[in-house]
Amino acid sequence: MPPICCVECGGRAQLKRPKNRKELCRECFYTVFEAEIHHTITSNSLFKPGDTVAIGASGGKDSTVLAHIMKTLNERHGYGLNLVLLSIDEGISGYRDDSLETVKRNQIQYDLPLKILSYQELYGWTMDAIVKEIGMKNNCTFCGVFRRQALDRGAALLSCDKIVTGHNADDIAETVIMNILRGDIARLGRCTSIVTGTEDVISRCKPFKYTYEKEIVMYAHFKKLDYFTTECIYSPNAYRGHARTYLKDLEKIRPRAILDIIKSGEDMAIKGEVKMPVQMTCERCGYISSGALCKACIMLDGLNKGRPQLSIGKNNKRKKILKLEAEKLRNSSESPPNSVDNGVSEDKTNLGNGKVVDSGSSVIVSNGNHIVQGRTVEEMF
Numbered sequence: 001m002p003p004i005c006c007v008e009c010g011g012r013a014q015l016k017r018p019k020n021r022k023e024l025c026r027e028c029f030y031t032v033f034e035a036e037i038h039h040t041i042t043s044n045s046l047f048k049p050g051d052t053v054a055i056g057a058s059g060g061k062d063s064t065v066l067a068h069i070m071k072t073l074n075e076r077h078g079y080g081l082n083l084v085l086l087s088i089d090e091g092i093s094g095y096r097d098d099s100l101e102t103v104k105r106n107q108i109q110y111d112l113p114l115k116i117l118s119y120q121e122l123y124g125w126t127m128d129a130i131v132k133e134i135g136m137k138n139n140c141t142f143c144g145v146f147r148r149q150a151l152d153r154g155a156a157l158l159s160c161d162k163i164v165t166g167h168n169a170d171d172i173a174e175t176v177i178m179n180i181l182r183g184d185i186a187r188l189g190r191c192t193s194i195v196t197g198t199e200d201v202i203s204r205c206k207p208f209k210y211t212y213e214k215e216i217v218m219y220a221h222f223k224k225l226d227y228f229t230t231e232c233i234y235s236p237n238a239y240r241g242h243a244r245t246y247l248k249d250l251e252k253i254r255p256r257a258i259l260d261i262i263k264s265g266e267d268m269a270i271k272g273e274v275k276m277p278v279q280m281t282c283e284r285c286g287y288i289s290s291g292a293l294c295k296a297c298i299m300l301d302g303l304n305k306g307r308p309q310l311s312i313g314k315n316n317k318r319k320k321i322l323k324l325e326a327e328k329l330r331n332s333s334e335s336p337p338n339s340v341d342n343g344v345s346e347d348k349t350n351l352g353n354g355k356v357v358d359s360g361s362s363v364i365v366s367n368g369n370h371i372v373q374g375r376t377v378e379e380m381f
Helices: 028-042 061-077 094-109 119-123 125-134 139-157 169-182 187-190 213-223 239-254 256-269 297-306 317-331
Strands: 052-056 080-091 115-117 162-164 203-206 348-351 354-358 365-368 370-371
Touching: 028 061, 028 213, 052 119, 052 348, 061 080, 061 094, 061 239, 080 094, 080 139, 080 169, 115 139, 119 139, 125 139, 125 187, 125 297, 139 169, 139 297, 169 213, 169 239, 169 256, 203 354, 239 256, 297 365
Parallel strands: 052 080, 052 162, 080 115, 162 203
Antiparallel strands: 348 354, 365 370
């Protein structure tokens, strides 16, 4: 059987691209791979000369290839960027400490400055401590929220203009599927954007938006790049894993399904009458939020007050939890029904808004605010 020829140069093909099944030799694969990412960067005007760009570096295949590609294209095409590596230490023993060693080697290999920030110094918690507190079910929710804010804080400390992350086409397609399954219209509307952020927030860019995960792995393998391959010890139970399995099954049947899902996410229109969350600023930390407090501050309150379950899920879920716990308090109380055990000297309490309520009740609802045993919801989590 004659050897298969490269469709670009006619030489001996050494691989078949997962994206379109074309046979290529190594050198032609490198050229096509880098040219496609360069086209993504230039056609979307991701950067301008003089920008300081933070590369989100975890030591994994995506971020390692991203650092290599950004340095290569910056030098080859004269982007005029100042590149820095930014890593977040989540505090996961046996995983992040090892991957950070890879990042430190990458710093030397690519001759780029490196900044490492930890959850411990930013939030006073490590992921190991959080998992010990909440268990394995919702740990990825905490990590994702904290990590996103940590990257923004790190980029601000470095006076960066942009952040680039290694999110690839597979990641974005998985996110589209997850948001559809959860009915999260707000996130569905922005998860396919190649640039996210506002004037008040450092923009995030995804140069790998149209790059398949398998091709990133092939590029790292053939280039013999130094990257960390171990999966996070807390991720096997993540909800994203189900979307990933479904996407891989689709890819086997039709490789272009990944790009088609991204295109579908881009083209989805939201009816004008649908109420969307309004972007606000967190009253406590100044970070963007959809309420008075950002998700990170709400989660920190839950952790610090020993009630992390109240910071997960929607408001109605938190209200149900408060009502159930208040019912338990009322049933377990040995005090007479009209007695007051929360330090109030009378059976009636004036809330200061013209409404007088029974302070002996475990749950008081006034103007939509829950008060449990004399404490507001904000005081309890």
